[in-house]
Amino acid sequence: MFKPADIRALHRQLLRAGSMATWPSPKNKRIVWNKIRAGFDEHRHEQDVDNLKIIVDNASNTVLFLIAAGRHHGVEHQIVKNLTSLHYFRSQYNERPPFYNKKLPPDIRELHNHAYDELDMTLTMLNQSLGLSLRP
Numbered sequence: 001m002f003k004p005a006d007i008r009a010l011h012r013q014l015l016r017a018g019s020m021a022t023w024p025s026p027k028n029k030r031i032v033w034n035k036i037r038a039g040f041d042e043h044r045h046e047q048d049v050d051n052l053k054i055i056v057d058n059a060s061n062t063v064l065f066l067i068a069a070g071r072h073h074g075v076e077h078q079i080v081k082n083l084t085s086l087h088y089f090r091s092q093y094n095e096r097p098p099f100y101n102k103k104l105p106p107d108i109r110e111l112h113n114h115a116y117d118e119l120d121m122t123l124t125m126l127n128q129s130l131g132l133s134l135r136p
Helices: 004-021 026-042 049-071 075-095 106-113 117-130
Strands: none
Touching: 004 026, 004 049, 004 075, 026 075, 049 075, 049 117, 075 117
16 A cells, blocks of 8 residues: 555655756746646545556656656657647647637538547557656
8 A cells, every 4th residue: 555655755756857857947847747736636536556556657657757858858858848838739729729710610620629639649658658647
């Protein structure tokens, strides 16, 4: 069984690694912190030990990924940077989609409704293959 102190320590490690991965930008740091907080809130009432072990393992892998993103400006750093940019553009898109009007053809409306599906699927596959818990 996992102790609450272990979970808090993991949360702090994720926050530190997220800060390190997005160092020059305070806005990106806030985005990463909000995503970390949302991930912990989502699994707050998890009781199954097997699921908790998987979640903690994925979070530990994510800490290592974020540390690598902070130390080297390679692929890991670009992924974190793109995820924070994606969060910004998605929030802008949700406020007001482009070509927003009531006369939009149904096929174009369908395209706009599923604009981020491929990106979400790519991130899901990345999480599965590397054992991470990155959030869109």
